[in-house]
Amino acid sequence: MNNLTALFSGLIFGFGLILSGMINPAIVLGFLDLAGEWNPALLWVMAGAISISAIAFHVAAKHQRTYLGLSIRLPSSHTIDRRLLTGSFIFGIGWGVAGFCPGPAMVMAGSGSTKAIIFTIAMLVGMGIFEMWQRGNRSVA
Amino acid sequence: MMNNWIQLPWSALAGGVLIGLAAALFLLLNGRIAGISGITGGLFSLRRGDVGWRVAFILGLGISTYIWQQFFSLPAVQIETNEVLLVIAGLLVGFGTRYGSGCTSGHGVCGVARLSPRSIVATFTFMLTGFAMVYLLRHVIA
Numbered sequence: 001m002n003n004l005t006a007l008f009s010g011l012i013f014g015f016g017l018i019l020s021g022m023i024n025p026a027i028v029l030g031f032l033d034l035a036g037e038w039n040p041a042l043l044w045v046m047a048g049a050i051s052i053s054a055i056a057f058h059v060a061a062k063h064q065r066t067y068l069g070l071s072i073r074l075p076s077s078h079t080i081d082r083r084l085l086t087g088s089f090i091f092g093i094g095w096g097v098a099g100f101c102p103g104p105a106m107v108m109a110g111s112g113s114t115k116a117i118i119f120t121i122a123m124l125v126g127m128g129i130f131e132m133w134q135r136g137n138r139s140v141a
Numbered sequence: 142m143m144n145n146w147i148q149l150p151w152s153a154l155a156g157g158v159l160i161g162l163a164a165a166l167f168l169l170l171n172g173r174i175a176g177i178s179g180i181t182g183g184l185f186s187l188r189r190g191d192v193g194w195r196v197a198f199i200l201g202l203g204i205s206t207y208i209w210q211q212f213f214s215l216p217a218v219q220i221e222t223n224e225v226l227l228v229i230a231g232l233l234v235g236f237g238t239r240y241g242s243g244c245t246s247g248h249g250v251c252g253v254a255r256l257s258p259r260s261i262v263a264t265f266t267f268m269l270t271g272f273a274m275v276y277l278l279r280h281v282i283a
Contacts, residue, residue, distance in 0.1 A: 005170040006194040010201020011208065013163035013175060013246075018209050018216065020156020026219040032268075032275040041153040046249060048157020049164065053175075053254040056165030065172070072172040074255070075242070080262050087241020088248070088263040092270025094233030097278065098222045101245040102177040102238060103202065105231075108218060110203030115220040119231040124181070126235020131185040 002068055014107045020045040023107050025099030032096055164251055167198070176247020177202070178238035241267070 021027045021041055030039030060072050095101055100108075100119050108116030164175040171194060173180075180195050206215055222230065238244040241263055243252060248267075252260020 002171055003193045003197040005166065006197040007201040009163045009167035009171070009175060010198035010203075011163075011205050012166065012201075013160055013177075013198075014202045014205020015209060016156045016159030016161075016163060017202075018156070018205060019159060020153045021216060022156065023206075024216065024218045026221065029275055032271045033279055034272055035276055035280050041150070044150045044153035045157035045160065046253070048154045049160040049250045050157075050254045052158055052161025053164040053168070053251055056161075056168045057251075057255040060168050060172075066168075066170050068170050068172075070170075070172040072168070074174065075252075075257070075259075077242075077259060078257075080259055084241050084259055084263055085266055087237050087239070088243075088266035089241075089270050090233050090237030091241055091244060092237070092267035093274050094230040094237060095245075095267060096271040096274025097226055097233070098220075098230035100220075100227075100230065101234065102181060103244075103246050105234075106177070106181075106199060106202045107205055108220075111206035111215065113218070113220065115222070115224065115227055118224055119227045119234075122228040122231025123235035126232040126237075127178075127182045127239050128185060128235075129232070130236045130239040131182070 002070060005068065013103065014110075016045075016049070017104050017107050020048075023104045025104070027099075028095075028101075028104070029099035032099070160246075160250060161254075164246070164254075168251075174247055174251045176243050176251060178235075178244040179242070179247050182239045237267075 017023050022045055027039055027041050030037065031042035063072065065071055098119060100116070102123060105116055105120045105123060109120040167173055167175040173194075180198050184192065184195050209215060234244075241248075243260065243263060245267075248260040248263040253264055
């Protein structure tokens with residue numbers, strides 16, 4: 001059952017990315033291009049998405065378990081460390097180069113777009129490199 | 142451009158609402174944050190009982206254009222970045238989102254929605270970096 005609801009959530013998430021235009025890197029880069037013909041679309045997407053999910057987090061805060069009886073797992077870390085900043089900085093560089101972030105890239109890869117597939121494979125390799133680097137660090141420490 | 146201003150905000154807002162609904166469903170049913178990089182990156186650890194829902198969510202994303210096209214046409218998508226830069230960008234996005242524990246969905250939408258200071262800082266960081274990068278590529282180098 002929880003796999004089915006995950007599938008459904010992913011599907012609706014994908015529909016949202018399609019309808020909002022966020023699967024189009026040109027629109028995302030248009031938002032990031034403050035000195036060009038700035039396109040505010042991403043702000044509207046975030047406004048819609050944040051307001052709805054804020055309600056859900058408000059509801060979730062009053063519960064221990066989900067409607068499927070699963071435990072609610074939220075990140076517990078509160079420290080703003082170098083990892084968070086460096087990682088977000090590196091992500092921002094890549095985002096600014098291609099206009100793709102993970103969700104839209106995988107939606108477009110699913111549509112068969114060669115360029116999105118290339119980006120997605122590189123992204124998975126990047127995640128794999130991170131994973132190996134982490135394990136290396138752990139075994140040294 | 143005028144046309145963009147009139148048409149885009151409504152579909153962008155409605156699309157955002159759908160993204161918010163998906164995140165809400167996922168939170169209230171599966172008890173998880175709908176952070177795409179976290180869901181995907183978690184697959185590299187291969188913990189038992191932790192794989193199925195991740196694959197299912199990604200599958201949902203992957204088939205979304207196919208299902209969408211049974212009812213509507215897909216909006217135009219322009220990917221103008223060349224293949225070499227796409228590979229570099231992909232590597233950076235993959236590594237950076239894992240190192241920084243989130244991307245536009247996990248930090249930018251879910252984290253900001255629950256007013257997590259970490260996510261608000263992360264979102265400012267990747268947005269400012271994105272602004273700077275596009276400025277550099279479009280207005281300084283080009």
